[in-house]
Amino acid sequence: MNARTMDSKLKQIKGTGKSEELFARAKELMPGGVNSPVRSFRGVGGSPLFIARGAGSHLWDVDGNEYIDYVGSWGPLIIGHSHPDVIAAVQRTAENGTSFGAPNPLEVDLAELVIKLVPGVEMVRMVNSGTEATMSALRLARAYTGRNKIVKFIGCYHGHSDALLIKAGSGAATLGIPDSPGVTPSVAATTITVPFNDVPALEAAFKADGKDIAGVIIEPVVGNMGTVPPKPGYLEAVRRITRDQGALLIFDEVMTGFRVALNCAQSLYNIDPDLTTLGKVIGGGLPVGAYGGKRKIMEMVAPAGPMYQAGTLSGNPLAMVAGLTTLGKLAEPGVFEGLMARTDELVGLLRETLHRLKLNYQVNHVGAMFTLFFTDRPVWNWDDAATCDTKRYAAFFHAMLRRGVYLAPSQFEACFTGTAHSAEDIDHTAQAAHEALKEVCGC
Ligand SMILES: Cc1ncc(COP(=O)(O)O)c(C=O)c1O
Numbered sequence: 328m329n330a331r332t333m334d335s336k337l338k339q340i341k342g343t344g345k346s347e348e349l350f351a352r353a354k355e356l357m358p359g360g361v362n363s364p365v366r367s368f369r370g371v372g373g374s375p376l377f378i379a380r381g382a383g384s385h386l387w388d389v390d391g392n393e394y395i396d397y398v399g400s401w402g403p404l405i406i407g408h409s410h411p412d413v414i415a416a417v418q419r420t421a422e423n424g425t426s427f428g429a430p431n432p433l434e435v436d437l438a439e440l441v442i443k444l445v446p447g448v449e450m451v452r453m454v455n456s457g458t459e460a461t462m463s464a465l466r467l468a469r470a471y472t473g474r475n476k477i478v479k480f481i482g483c484y485h486g487h488s489d490a491l492l493i494k495a496g497s498g499a500a501t502l503g504i505p506d507s508p509g510v511t512p513s514v515a516a517t518t519i520t521v522p523f524n525d526v527p528a529l530e531a532a533f534k535a536d537g538k539d540i541a542g543v544i545i546e547p548v549v550g551n552m553g554t555v556p557p558k559p560g561y562l563e564a565v566r567r568i569t570r571d572q573g574a575l576l577i578f579d580e581v582m583t584g585f586r587v588a589l590n591c592a593q594s595l596y597n598i599d600p601d602l603t604t605l606g607k608v609i610g611g612g613l614p615v616g617a618y619g620g621k622r623k624i625m626e627m628v629a630p631a632g633p634m635y636q637a638g639t640l641s642g643n644p645l646a647m648v649a650g651l652t653t654l655g656k657l658a659e660p661g662v663f664e665g666l667m668a669r670t671d672e673l674v675g676l677l678r679e680t681l682h683r684l685k686l687n688y689q690v691n692h693v694g695a696m697f698t699l700f701f702t703d704r705p706v707w708n709w710d711d712a713a714t715c716d717t718k719r720y721a722a723f724f725h726a727m728l729r730r731g732v733y734l735a736p737s738q739f740e741a742c743f744t745g746t747a748h749s750a751e752d753i754d755h756t757a758q759a760a761h762e763a764l765k766e767v768c769g770c
Contacts, residue, residue, distance in 0.1 A: 340729055345389040346377045364498035365401075370737030371721040376728075381408025383747035386733055394733040395752045397742040402550075402582055402607035405666075405695065406656045407747025413611050416652045417645055426643040433647035440654055441609065441617060444585070447578065447593050447600045451619030452628055453642045457581035457606030458486025460616035461544065463628075463636045464602045465490055468542030468575040470634040471624050478532055478543040478574075480523040482709030482739075484551035485544055485579050485604075493518040496551030496709070501737040523549055523708045524557060526564045533572050542575035542602070543568075547592035550582040550741040552712040553698035554691040562598045569601075575624070581606035581616065582741070585654060587694030589663040595694070611653030613646040662746055669753060670695050670744040676757035684761070684770045696741040699723075699760075712739060719767055726763035732756050 353360035361367045361375070368375040376388040384407055386396045399405065406413070420433070438451050454460050465477055465488075477490060482505075484497035492499065492507040493515055499505045506515070519536060521528040523545075533540060547562055549555040569576040578600035580591045585608040588595040593603065602620035609615050619625060629635045640646075657663055674692040677699060681688055689700040700706050701716040701723070720738040727734050732755070735742050764770070 340392045340731065341390055343374065343376060343388065343390050343392065347374045349377045349389065350374045365501055365735075365737055365740065368736050370501040370717070370739070371724045373725060375736070376733075383407040383409075384745060384749065384752050392731075394728070394731050395748070395756055396733045397744065397756075398733060398735055399743045399745050400612055401740075402586065402743050403610055403612045403653075405586060405608050405743070405745045406611070406653055407745050408612075410611075410653070410656070410747075412656060413649050413652045416648045417613070420644050420648045423644070425645055426640055428639060431642065431644050431647070433644045433651065434642040437609075437647045437651050437654075440651060441605070441619065444589065444654065444658070445580075445591050445593070445603055445605070445619065447603050447621075448619035449622040450625035451617050452625070452636065453647070454616040454618070454636075454638055455614045455640055455646075456486065456616045457579075457604065458488055458616070459638070460581065460604040460606055460618045461485040461491060461577075461579055462488035464577050464579075464604050464618040465542065465544065466636065467602065467618070467624065467627060467634055468577060470627050472541040472573065472575060474539050474541035474574070476517050476519055476536055476539040477541055478519045478521060478529070480545055480549070481520050482523065482552035482555075482712060483544075483546045483549055483579070485546075486581070489514045490518050491544070494520040494709075496549070496739060498737070500552060500709075500739045522710065523555065524561050525708065526561065526568075529565060529568055533568055533574075537572045537574075540572065540574045542577050544577040544579055544604075546579050546582065547596060547598070548583050548587055548693045548696070550696055552709050552739050553700055553706065553715075554693060554696050554741045555706055555708065555712065556691060556693050557596065558707060562596045566598050566600075575601040577602045577604065579604045582696070583694070584608060585657060586696060586743070589657060592693075608653060608657075609650045610646050611649035611651075613649040614640075615646045615650050657746070666695050666744065666746050669748055669750075670697065672750075673697070673744065673748075673753045673756060676753065677760055680757065680761045680764060684764055684768065686764060686768060686770065695744045697744070698735075698738075698741050701738065722767040723763050726766050727759055730755075730759035730763060732759045 481494040482496040485491040583592040606616040687703040702714045
């Protein structure tokens with residue numbers, strides 16, 4: 328890797344030999360050398376960085392290089408890496424045991440806080456990942472309505488359960504495998520896909536299959552084709568159609584929850600979903616997911632009701648306390664507003680840079696997530712996102728990395744800001760973006 332070309336307090340990139348050695352070893356041991364696909368850098372080429380530590384908004388790789396981080400473990404670390412309060416709470420809690428497989432008080436505390444913060448959630452069940460949350464929410468929608476089919480949107484990603492790996496975004500889109508082999512045709516046949524931000528397409532799906540549709544699952548702001556907001560009135564239409572047709576509306580807020588607004592996307596757009604799925608921020612960097620919603624629906628979940636779902640480590644005290652501490656910090660007066668203002672500032676500077684360089688690329692932004700799309704076309708759905716120049720994004724990603732800025736290693740992912748990003752981080756990032764765009768666009 329080349330040295331940084333800009334004036335900065337961040338130290339010079341010294342090379343990434345140790346990461347490369349580790350990746351060579353890892354590839355012999357793990358498929359693609361990783362435990363989750365996008366981190367392999369397949370979307371941008373080159374060798375992934377192996378991370379030694381993180382503090383606040385910064386990461387250090389095993390070679391000692393320092394980066395400003397806009398991945399934040401793909402969203403959970405909204406108050407920064409190794410936040411002292413989270414670390415202290417986890418350490419204190421661990422001294423009393425890591426998991427009991429029996430109820431513990433922290434589960435009740437986190438459930439109470441989640442119900443207070445998420446308007447559509449009256450009852451909640453904790454699980455260990457976003458995938459478990461969405462998979463369970465679909466089962467619940469089927470159990471509640473007695474119907475079999477679900478609707479999802481092309482380019483949305485809801486984790487890797489079979490029914491949801493159809494026209495999926497995120498890593499599946501990055502790697503060009505939106506419909507995974509191994510998903511049986513009978514499962515695939517129960518998933519109907521329609522384009523995002525397209526009301527007539529959803530109406531047509533209900534016209535064709537309405538009596539069989541148990542639920543519609545949607546990322547209210549898509550993060551998994553890059554950041555794509557709903558058009559004005561779109562979510563209202565989705566709510567109206569599902570209500571009229573007796574299907575449940577499932578807001579997948581695994582990414583948007585506590586990120587686009589403290590009270591989630593449903594508060595930002597004033598929509599009342601039947602079920603909500605959560606993940607990422609709710610666990611503060613430890614493995615947590617959750618699904619919740621209206622009491623009469625949630626009471627179908629075992630042991631209150633007949634729909635079975637369980638988890639050995641669900642609600643474990645370490646994960647609960649990390650989530651509680653993170654949400655508690657975010658909810659402190661002024662904290663979320665500060666995060667919004669800082670993100671607005673960064674996005675404003677990026678747009679200004681594009682304007683100055685006469686580049687007509689798109690910056691989409693909602694709350695603390697944003698994406699710079701390398702396309703001239705406004706991005707409202709997967710067809711628009713697919714027009715991006717992914718090769719140029721890859722070159723930009725590496726040009727930013729050389730300047731000490733770690734962005735999402737795929738065009739089809741959102742970048743995340745957090746409360747630890749400082750004014751200096753934002754200035755450095757904007758300056759780096761200016762130089763990197765000039766370099767890769769030849770302007
Ligand atoms: C919207 C959404 N739903 C579900 C998931 C799956 O969550 P997990 O990776 O924790 O299984 C993700 C992951 O990125 C997501 O972005």
